[in-house]
Amino acid sequence: RSLEGKLRIGLAEQSVLVSLSHAIALSDPRTKLSEDKCGTALDEAVRTVKQVYSELPTYDEIVPALLKHGVKALPDHCKLRPGIPLKPMLAHPTKSLTEVLNRFENMAFTCEFKYDGERAQIHLLESGDVKIYSRNSEDLSVKYPDIMQRLPKIIGPGVTSFVMDSEAVAWDREQKCILPFQVLSGRKRKDVAAEDVKVQVCVFGFDLLYLNGETLTHKSLVERRVLLHTNFNHVEGEFAFAKHMDGSSVEQIQTFLEESVTGNCEGLMVKTLEQEASYEPSKRSRNWLKLKKDYLDGVGDSLDLVVVGGFTGKGKRTGWYGGYLLACYDPDREEYQTICKIGTGFSEEALAQQAEQFKELIADGPKSYYQYGDSPNVRPDVWFEPKIVRLVL
DNA sequence: AGTGCCTGCCC
């Protein structure tokens, strides 16, 4: 976990990469360590290692190559290749169409439907093996034998290897429509046989990162998209290209957004097409924008809820509440029904201040007219008197 | 076999 940078102790991936680069550079006689150039040489080593890691994020490959060939020659030995998942590019959230237009002013861009499913990075190796990886590079291959099976009819002639970025979405084969994420998450994950898959999925491809031995991440999205469309086939209910629209007027985008929502999608992804349009897994990772329907003004609902309990905080939040249990009053049954927990959106100052405020309201236990479940995660560490009402957006 | 609890993933 240390090496994977998942310990949550302030030592995460970037720190590990810096340390590794420095260690190798300093112990390698090939690195010239003159007084004035030392810092520059180290920075250069870090840049190289990070760049290589973004294409081939596996220490099993990078460390041996570093030890054998040194930092300089690392890019010649470690390149993007099917079978090793790369960190998928992520998108910046935006709250309005204006924000999107400001950001992409004077640039060619495209809008795509944002499908409500699971990120799926599909790899075809030269050996013929197929691998499917999740957003966090987990191996989902055993979860999707149905996708594996249908792959031959999706890939075009002459395709011997590729890495595709896509979204796997639950699909209703009778109604021929997209189903919510909740349905998809009901799929089995292990020991799945293609024959007894209950929740059907349709794959929506939206990017191509590698094709027939060639890395495409440095090409622009326009180029990658052409390659995607010319080398793969649409297959009804099984594989489709993410729906896109290149228009840039407010009206066109507005209409497209509404269309996406009608089609059971979450909203739009907006991406540059030509300039700054390469696929950058780690460097400029938030190069795309997402425009979700529930971010938009007036679309989301708000509720007045009563704070009935608090959960003791961990880590940075040790010493006050890390989250709260909220309830809604039902006048018919004369009781407070717990609804949800809330744990983000508080600055540290607000958390400290709130802890003071709730100190006065600590109750011995749950009120008789509190209605809550059995599960321990709805049993707060501290119960409160029902005094504080909060507007929840 | 059934239940409850916990973990580790998705979002």
Place this chain on the structure above:
DNA sequence: ATTCTGC
């Protein structure tokens, strides 16, 4: 996922 904070 969302959100805040330190750099």
Place this chain on the structure above:
DNA sequence: GCAGAATGGGCAGGCACT
């Protein structure tokens, strides 16, 4: 602007215990 670390709902899976 980015990386890191808090936190959410909900699901399948797996373990322990009945």
